[in-house]
Amino acid sequence: MDKLKLIIKREFLAKVKNKSFIIMTILSPLLMVGLMMLIIFLNQKNSEEVRTVVFVDESNLLASVFTDSNSTKYIDLSALGIDEARKQTEGNYYGILYIPKTDSLVNLSKGIAFYSEDTPSLNLLSSIENKLEKKIRNLKIEQLNFDVDKIKATETTVEIATENFVGEKSSKIGSILRMATGGGFGYLIFMFIIIYGTSVMRSVIEEKTSRIIEIIISSVKPFQLMLGKILGNALAGVLQFIIWMISAGLLLFAITYIFGIEAASSGSAIGQMNPEMMQQVQTSSATELQLALQEIKNLPILTMFFSFIIYFIGGYLIYSSIYAAIGAAVDSETDTQQFMMPVLMPLIIAIYVGFSVIENPHGPIALAFSLFPLTSPIVMLMRIPFGVPWWQILTSMFLLIITFIAIVWFAAKIYRVGILMYGKKPTYKELYKWLKY
Amino acid sequence: MNTILTVENVCKNYGSFTALNNVSISVPKGSVFGLLGPNGAGKTSLIRIINQITLQDSGTIFLDGEPLKPQHVHQIGYLPEERGLYKSMKVGEQALYLAQLKGLSKSDAKKKLKYWFEKFEIGDWWDKKIQELSKGMAQKVQFIVTVMHAPKLLIFDEPFSGFDPINANLIKDEILKLRDEGASIIFSTHRMESVEELCDYIALINKSNKILDGKLSEIKQKFKTNQFEVGLISNEKEQLLAELNEHYKTEKSISSQLADELRLIITLNNGDTSKDLIRFLNNKAQLNHFTEIIPSANDIFLKAVANNG
Numbered sequence A: 001m002d003k004l005k006l007i008i009k010r011e012f013l014a015k016v017k018n019k020s021f022i023i024m025t026i027l028s029p030l031l032m033v034g035l036m037m038l039i040i041f042l043n044q045k046n047s048e049e050v051r052t053v054v055f056v057d058e059s060n061l062l063a064s065v066f067t068d069s070n071s072t073k074y075i076d077l078s079a080l081g082i083d084e085a086r087k088q089t090e091g092n093y094y095g096i097l098y099i100p101k102t103d104s105l106v107n108l109s110k111g112i113a114f115y116s117e118d119t120p121s122l123n124l125l126s127s128i129e130n131k132l133e134k135k136i137r138n139l140k141i142e143q144l145n146f147d148v149d150k151i152k153a154t155e156t157t158v159e160i161a162t163e164n165f166v167g168e169k170s171s172k173i174g175s176i177l178r179m180a181t182g183g184g185f186g187y188l189i190f191m192f193i194i195i196y197g198t199s200v201m202r203s204v205i206e207e208k209t210s211r212i213i214e215i216i217i218s219s220v221k222p223f224q225l226m227l228g229k230i231l232g233n234a235l236a237g238v239l240q241f242i243i244w245m246i247s248a249g250l251l252l253f254a255i256t257y258i259f260g261i262e263a264a265s266s267g268s269a270i271g272q273m274n275p276e277m278m279q280q281v282q283t284s285s286a287t288e289l290q291l292a293l294q295e296i297k298n299l300p301i302l303t304m305f306f307s308f309i310i311y312f313i314g315g316y317l318i319y320s321s322i323y324a325a326i327g328a329a330v331d332s333e334t335d336t337q338q339f340m341m342p343v344l345m346p347l348i349i350a351i352y353v354g355f356s357v358i359e360n361p362h363g364p365i366a367l368a369f370s371l372f373p374l375t376s377p378i379v380m381l382m383r384i385p386f387g388v389p390w391w392q393i394l395t396s397m398f399l400l401i402i403t404f405i406a407i408v409w410f411a412a413k414i415y416r417v418g419i420l421m422y423g424k425k426p427t428y429k430e431l432y433k434w435l436k437y
Numbered sequence B: 001m002n003t004i005l006t007v008e009n010v011c012k013n014y015g016s017f018t019a020l021n022n023v024s025i026s027v028p029k030g031s032v033f034g035l036l037g038p039n040g041a042g043k044t045s046l047i048r049i050i051n052q053i054t055l056q057d058s059g060t061i062f063l064d065g066e067p068l069k070p071q072h073v074h075q076i077g078y079l080p081e082e083r084g085l086y087k088s089m090k091v092g093e094q095a096l097y098l099a100q101l102k103g104l105s106k107s108d109a110k111k112k113l114k115y116w117f118e119k120f121e122i123g124d125w126w127d128k129k130i131q132e133l134s135k136g137m138a139q140k141v142q143f144i145v146t147v148m149h150a151p152k153l154l155i156f157d158e159p160f161s162g163f164d165p166i167n168a169n170l171i172k173d174e175i176l177k178l179r180d181e182g183a184s185i186i187f188s189t190h191r192m193e194s195v196e197e198l199c200d201y202i203a204l205i206n207k208s209n210k211i212l213d214g215k216l217s218e219i220k221q222k223f224k225t226n227q228f229e230v231g232l233i234s235n236e237k238e239q240l241l242a243e244l245n246e247h248y249k250t251e252k253s254i255s256s257q258l259a260d261e262l263r264l265i266i267t268l269n270n271g272d273t274s275k276d277l278i279r280f281l282n283n284k285a286q287l288n289h290f291t292e293i294i295p296s297a298n299d300i301f302l303k304a305v306a307n308n309g
Helices: A002-016 A019-048 A082-089 A122-143 A148-154 A172-209 A213-217 A222-272 A275-298 A301-329 A333-359 A364-371 A376-386 A390-418 A428-434 B043-050 B070-075 B091-101 B106-119 B135-147 B165-180 B192-198 B216-222 B237-247 B274-284 B297-308
Strands: A051-057 A072-076 A095-099 A113-116 B003-014 B017-028 B032-036 B058-063 B076-079 B153-157 B184-189 B201-206 B209-215 B227-233 B249-252 B261-267 B286-292
Touching: A002 A019, A002 A172, A002 A222, A002 B091, A019 A222, A051 A082, A051 A122, A082 A095, A122 A148, A172 A213, A172 A222, A172 A301, A172 A333, A172 A376, A213 A222, A213 B091, A222 A301, A222 A390, A301 A333, A301 A376, A301 A390, A333 A364, A333 A376, A364 A376, A364 A390, A376 A390, A390 A428, B003 B043, B003 B184, B017 B032, B017 B043, B017 B058, B017 B184, B017 B201, B032 B043, B032 B165, B032 B192, B032 B297, B043 B153, B043 B184, B070 B076, B076 B135, B091 B106, B091 B135, B106 B135, B135 B153, B135 B165, B153 B165, B165 B184, B165 B192, B184 B192, B192 B297, B201 B216, B201 B297, B209 B216, B209 B297, B216 B297, B227 B274, B237 B249, B237 B261, B237 B274, B261 B286, B274 B286
Parallel strands: A051 A072, A051 A095, B017 B209, B032 B184, B032 B201, B076 B153, B153 B184
Antiparallel strands: A095 A113, B003 B017, B003 B058, B201 B209, B227 B261, B227 B286, B249 B261
8 A cells, every 4th residue: 555655656746846837727717717708808809899881871761770889880871872972982981882772662672782892790770680671571561550569568578488297397408507517517627548548558658668667566566556646646647637627717816906897898799789689588587597407406416516526537437548558559659559549539428428518418329328327427427417317327337337347447458468568569369368377 | 385476378469460379478576587588589578477567368376375365466566668758747746756656655665765864875866857867867767667566576577777886886786685675586687697697597588489587597407418628738739539430420619728738628428427538638638628508598588589480
């Protein structure tokens, strides 16, 4: 036990003292925050920019639509005629909207054109289209001698409240929440396995190429060394994630403190593009928010937490021992290619399946892949927020543990033989033979 | 108990390949025991089994009278042929780590390391990384790491490879000193001149089988061919040679000779002693050189391997 502790300590320190680890740990949150700041900054710049749009309304029916907003100003050059107006616009304004003269309202919507130097912003176009559509519709209603207000009163929005049979309310925001937490956990495990599994493999290869391995295993059992390596690297990984979480949190806090107000206002500027929609959202958002809070409370948080820990440990141990065995089997990192594909395959499939699982969390594919131990750590975690029967979780965990024991046993055998083999590029047949040594 | 290590009927197979076939050796306490054999004979396999790196398929091993147990690794120091250290770790940290893996406490390890580092005059390397040291320097650290926990049994696999002659000598002296202080040493090599200088006992392994073992001096006695190199001063060399050939099997010696000297290697006749030969030669000519040819370890090695087919 003491020796295992020594090994874990060395592996942990070797990893943590590594320059690239330090740089990655410090730089990543800075990069992330920097990126966020850049996005906020650009967003602000974007919304600060005021576009001036010229319009020429030959129909004389639609000019009233064009009222200035924070981001768009309108100039009426209908008096100049389209040709002259175009000349004036070029180089001075963002673009020019042309509404041709028509004989009837039916044709009014046809032939409206927008000229600009560059491709115009889609948001701007759709907002203008919206305005025009509404106005033309109202004009048509008036022409038919209907009362516009009365017609407006007939408009209805329907919100279907969803509720499961037990009586818990669910909402769209709720299912988004489930997707986010499930997907987030699954993705976290995926990243962790790939980053730290590879790091275990590198560390094994390093011991092999530096030829210290035989000295070490004359003092400790190869299995102890392998386990120590896997655990030491995992601890370094956990430390890194904790540092990331804390520093990202701190930096975000600092940023919202410094830029908070502006960030919020830029947020509303985005919303402004479609004020009507915003209003709809706002009226329903109060209840939605309550529902979402309710949803968070309804999430199987305890189950999620414990299953995250179990699947995290199980998945990481399974994959990192496979990585360790691969590292032991080869002489250099370039030789690892042929073995890496079969290892990455189930992980990638799990992520793909995981995202389709979110659409249909209780379908047969979801069930199968959340039981299969090489994909279950990712897929099951994505499913759990949607509520998974206990027997499925337990079966999946049982299979995971059985597989974990079997794979660690196999990996340890390959590792034990592999670390002392030099110069031969191993084949699968060779590896199979090693199992019997 | 006067053997430190006893290996009894050890067999080891790798798949269909037999690495060790029923090998038994015993290493006397306080001796240097040469484990010899051509490349691929099974030396390293045997050493790895003694170090419990791999397990034997059958057979038993006793260390100091007890069947080999996992804790025994603390009493063994092993310098493998394929050796190295963590390149990016500092010398001191690394040595401390390896010492602790051998069961020393941290403070003990520090004390012992200080002693050895001073002895080898490398105290100022403590904070250097291995990758900053030359190969020979790294080998010194490696040697210290092998012996610092004062093991009862030391196993050196080709210890001199990678050393320049000066440092090789230093290491050789240290090995002998360790023996004199009571450690027993297994010394595996195929470089025979160092066997001659160091080994008290040898075992020869060829093609997975032990083909020879025992005290080096006794083995030499056994491999003696009853040949003598003689130098005879005579004016009539041709005639003398003819006369000798009537009674003995002779051949020309390859060693340098004086102008009027006849240098020959003469094989004793069955039942004769060296006394008979001297008497015979004295009657014929003036005898100015007479030595018995004692086989070198190299000769024994070649002969034994050749006989083994």
